[in-house]
Amino acid sequence: xxxxxxxxxxxxxxxxxxxxxxxxxxxxxxxxxxxxxxxxxxxxxxxxxxxxxxxxxxxxxxxxxxxxxxxxxxxxxxxxxxxxxxxxxxxxxxxxxxxxxxxxxxxxxxxxxxxxxxxxxxxxxxxxxxxxxxxxxxxxxxxxxxxxxxxxxxxxxxxxxxxxxxxxxxxxxxxxxxxxxxxxxxxxxxxxxxxxxxxxxxxxxxxxxxxxxxxxxxxxxxxxxxxxxxxxxxxxxxxxxxxxxxxxxxxxxxxxxxxxxxxxxxxxxxxxxxxxxxxxxxxxxxxxxxxxxxxxxxxxxxxxxxxxxxxxxxxxxxxxxxxxxxxxxxxxxxxxxxxxxxxxxxxxxxxxxxxxxxxxxxxxxxxxxxxxxxxxxxxxxxxxxxxxxxxxxx
Amino acid sequence: xxxxxxxxxxxxxxxxxxxxxxxxxxxxxxxxxxxxxxxxxxxxxxxxxxxxxxxxxxxxxxxxxxxxxxxxxxxxxxxxxxxxxxxxxxxxxxxxxxxxxxxxxxxxxxxxxxxxxxxxxxxxxxxxxxxxxxxxxxxxxxxxxxxxxxxxxxxxxxxxxxxxxxxxxxxxxxxxxxxxxxxxxxxxxxxxxxxxx
Numbered sequence: 001x002x003x004x005x006x007x008x009x010x011x012x013x014x015x016x017x018x019x020x021x022x023x024x025x026x027x028x029x030x031x032x033x034x035x036x037x038x039x040x041x042x043x044x045x046x047x048x049x050x051x052x053x054x055x056x057x058x059x060x061x062x063x064x065x066x067x068x069x070x071x072x073x074x075x076x077x078x079x080x081x082x083x084x085x086x087x088x089x090x091x092x093x094x095x096x097x098x099x100x101x102x103x104x105x106x107x108x109x110x111x112x113x114x115x116x117x118x119x120x121x122x123x124x125x126x127x128x129x130x131x132x133x134x135x136x137x138x139x140x141x142x143x144x145x146x147x148x149x150x151x152x153x154x155x156x157x158x159x160x161x162x163x164x165x166x167x168x169x170x171x172x173x174x175x176x177x178x179x180x181x182x183x184x185x186x187x188x189x190x191x192x193x194x195x196x197x198x199x200x201x202x203x204x205x206x207x208x209x210x211x212x213x214x215x216x217x218x219x220x221x222x223x224x225x226x227x228x229x230x231x232x233x234x235x236x237x238x239x240x241x242x243x244x245x246x247x248x249x250x251x252x253x254x255x256x257x258x259x260x261x262x263x264x265x266x267x268x269x270x271x272x273x274x275x276x277x278x279x280x281x282x283x284x285x286x287x288x289x290x291x292x293x294x295x296x297x298x299x300x301x302x303x304x305x306x307x308x309x310x311x312x313x314x315x316x317x318x319x320x321x322x323x324x325x326x327x328x329x330x331x332x333x334x335x336x337x338x339x340x341x342x343x344x345x346x347x348x349x350x351x352x353x354x355x356x357x358x359x360x361x362x363x364x365x366x367x368x369x370x371x372x373x374x375x376x377x378x379x380x381x382x383x384x385x386x387x388x389x390x391x392x393x394x
Numbered sequence: 395x396x397x398x399x400x401x402x403x404x405x406x407x408x409x410x411x412x413x414x415x416x417x418x419x420x421x422x423x424x425x426x427x428x429x430x431x432x433x434x435x436x437x438x439x440x441x442x443x444x445x446x447x448x449x450x451x452x453x454x455x456x457x458x459x460x461x462x463x464x465x466x467x468x469x470x471x472x473x474x475x476x477x478x479x480x481x482x483x484x485x486x487x488x489x490x491x492x493x494x495x496x497x498x499x500x501x502x503x504x505x506x507x508x509x510x511x512x513x514x515x516x517x518x519x520x521x522x523x524x525x526x527x528x529x530x531x532x533x534x535x536x537x538x539x540x541x542x543x544x545x546x547x548x549x550x551x552x553x554x555x556x557x558x559x560x561x562x563x564x565x566x567x568x569x570x571x572x573x574x575x576x577x578x579x580x581x582x583x584x585x586x587x588x589x590x591x
Binding site for chain 2: 003004005006007125126127128129164166167212213263369370371372374375376378380381
């Protein structure tokens, strides 16, 4: 069904596959960038992943504006301001982010400070409240296949002083270029591959079912789910398989584009709260909560879940399942995938495995209720509902 | 050179602006009265920090409602004087705001349709939207709330009593805006746009 009104934007140019990184210099030139600042983290620098990108840039004749690798696991307001200062001092003209969600979100923060010409990100904190000011060319090179940050309009930045995670949503946060190159993800350990892959699956499923869904985001979400179902287990079993890795990178990007435009719901709201209160890694939280959140929403999403069964389990299962039971069967398929991943690499399936205590539930539920994702969940969620989902996932 | 607005659109816009202003007034009255009549609204507002200031704007140049929490009660602020807030919901068009204020669309539906932008913390906006959902369940008839809310909150008191108290409040001047600018919980400079305009 077409919504009465919707908006969709996915503006990042995708460079995917063989020699994708080697084509980055020409893309930067197309964007008018001559002196990019490279953002990454110390681990990627240490294991040589960053060097692959630097080699490609050097070979393409791009001058180095500066390299900043002291980005923490959670993007931080202070780091964003430091990098923006460095960028101005060194006279850089563009940004290249090489890393996972944290590095790319940090780059988005820096881009906001620079392009909106503000000294403090707090001045522009909000949702769809930015206007296009100074254009800063920005390329994202993801090194995980999960967050989809290379194609999203969302950035989460930690404010240490106020001890909160600030969420920014704006179409101006989408990178200009996203580079999907298997050399960036081949070294990911199986457990991380599984966890980030489940995060991407959760993005796609919630994107397909949230209130902002629309025909275009549906197409991206369906495509992403299909790629994940066909390739995630192979990527976990055989990390060097370039086909599986490239498919997962594409799936993550597509799921990111989907949820950027239709948003995510109760599963992410509780997942964010579990991350903030109990420090549960985001991918693990998504893995654990996904079937429980789907079961909670099943009452209002029977038809949507039934349609998902086709991509989750294939044509044969879809045809052989009675129409009325397809929604529940889709949830069961997610459950089975999770169980197989648990057997393959020990992916956690219960909150108790992640060090969560029942005494944290009240604070987690209170935090989740104030998460922006709650508003677009198709079923009304109460504080008691969140507690019930947490109990079931424990 | 600005576009010339057609007479029909101008008249429609004038009417929508007037009605929106009235509904914002009644909405504020509803929040104020339900603070003492409905435990859910009371719990939400009690959780706000002292000085927490909200702005609800029907488009950048449309009618605006400013209010803040002050000494365990709400205080309406004069939109002509007040510039600063902690959280602002600004509708992108007067038409979008009109649909929400006249019960054609719920806040969640408006968010889904990108009808407004938000300045500030999304969490504090969630607290306000929960309050508005409860207030709407009293102010709008059930056939409307069933259409615009995902789940209609149960009533803890009668709609008639709420309307009566809003009327009395209006007559005794309980919703008269403050004559001076007040300091929000976190002073922010996000309101530059309004200062400039």
